[in-house]
Amino acid sequence: MPLLSEVIAALDALWPPERAESWDAVGTVCGDPDAEVTRVLFAVDPVQETVDEAVRLGANLLVTHHPLYLRGTTTVAASTFKGRAVHTLIKNDIALHVAHTNADSADPGVSDALAGALDLRVTGPLVPDPTDAQGRRGLGRVCALDPPATLGHFAARVAARLPATAQGIRVAGDPDALISTVAVSGGSGDSLFADVRAAGVDAFVTADLRHHPASEAREQTPLALIDAAHWATEWPWCEQAAAQLDEISDRHGWDLRVHVSKTVTDPWTSHHAPTTTLPTSASRAPFDPSGAPN
Numbered sequence: 001m002p003l004l005s006e007v008i009a010a011l012d013a014l015w016p017p018e019r020a021e022s023w024d025a026v027g028t029v030c031g032d033p034d035a036e037v038t039r040v041l042f043a044v045d046p047v048q049e050t051v052d053e054a055v056r057l058g059a060n061l062l063v064t065h066h067p068l069y070l071r072g073t074t075t076v077a078a079s080t081f082k083g084r085a086v087h088t089l090i091k092n093d094i095a096l097h098v099a100h101t102n103a104d105s106a107d108p109g110v111s112d113a114l115a116g117a118l119d120l121r122v123t124g125p126l127v128p129d130p131t132d133a134q135g136r137r138g139l140g141r142v143c144a145l146d147p148p149a150t151l152g153h154f155a156a157r158v159a160a161r162l163p164a165t166a167q168g169i170r171v172a173g174d175p176d177a178l179i180s181t182v183a184v185s186g187g188s189g190d191s192l193f194a195d196v197r198a199a200g201v202d203a204f205v206t207a208d209l210r211h212h213p214a215s216e217a218r219e220q221t222p223l224a225l226i227d228a229a230h231w232a233t234e235w236p237w238c239e240q241a242a243a244q245l246d247e248i249s250d251r252h253g254w255d256l257r258v259h260v261s262k263t264v265t266d267p268w269t270s271h272h273a274p275t276t277t278l279p280t281s282a283s284r285a286p287f288d289p290s291g292a293p294n
C-alpha cells in the first residue's frame with residue numbers, strides 16, 4: 001500500500017503545484033503523509049456531499065478540482081461549513097488534496113477532458129504556456145470538429161455528452177451555422193474572449209458566461225457560444241484524472257481503488273422555462289408591464 005506522501009508525489013508530477021496561478025491555493029489541505037492509501041475519490045467540489053461520499057466509500061484520499069480554502073482562514077471550527085468538512089475528513093482519516101489551475105494548464109488538463117467528452121480533436125492550447133517548448137500546455141484548448149456539424153447538432157451533442165444538470169446548455173447563434181473549429185475552456189470562460197476571437201474559431205464551449213462579455217462577443221463576430229454548467233464542464237477531468245492515477249497505481253503495483261464522484265454539486269438545482277413572451281422584434285414596442293399586448 002502506498003503512503004499518502006507517495007500518492008501526492010505522483011499527483012504533483014501530473015499537476016505540478018508551481019504551475020498553478022499565483023492567486024490559487026492548491027495542494028494538500030489535510031492528511032498525514034505517513035498514512036496508507038487504499039481508496040481514492042475524485043470530485044469537482046470539496047463540499048459536505050462529496051466528503052460524506054468519501055466516508056461512505058471508505059476512501060483515504062479525496063482529490064478535488066476546486067480549493068476548499070482559496071483565501072486564508074483563522075478557523076476550522078465545525079460551526080462553519082468548511083470547518084465541518086475538515087472535521088469530517090480528519091475524523092475519518094481522509095486526506096484532501098486540490099489540483100486546480102495546475103490541472104487546468106496541464107497536458108492533459110481539464111479542457112482536454114472536456115474536448116474528449118465532446119469528441120473534439122485538440123489542435124493546441126487556447127492560451128499557450130510560454131514555458132512549454134512543446135506548446136501543449138496552457139489554458140483552454142482549440143479543437144477541430146470532424147466532420148463539421150451545424151451549431152444545432154453540435155449543441156445537442158454537448159447536451160448529451162456532459163452530465164445532466166439543472167442549468168442544461170445555453171446556446172447563442174444561428175442553429176444552422178456550420179461549426180468546424182471550437183474553443184473549449186472548462187469552468188468560467190468569459191475572461192478568454194479575446195483569445196477565442198484571436199483563435200478565429202466558429203464556437204466557444206465554456207461556463208458562467210455573463211451578459212456583457214457574451215453580448216459584446218456576439219456583436220463583434222459571428223462566434224457561437226455554448227454555455228454549460230460550471231460543474232459539468234469540469235467533471236470530465238475527474239474521469240481523466242482517475243484513469244491517470246489508475247495507470248500510475250498499476251505501474252507501481254499499488255492496487256489502489258480509484259473512484260469518480262457522480263454527485264452533482266453544481267449549485268443550481270432547478271430550471272424553469274419562462275412563459276411570458278414579449279412582442280416579436282418585428283413589432284418592437286415598449287414593454288408594457290401590465291402585460292397587455294400593444
Ligand SMILES: [Zn+2]
Pocket residue numbers: 066186187188230234
Ligand atoms: Zn472550476
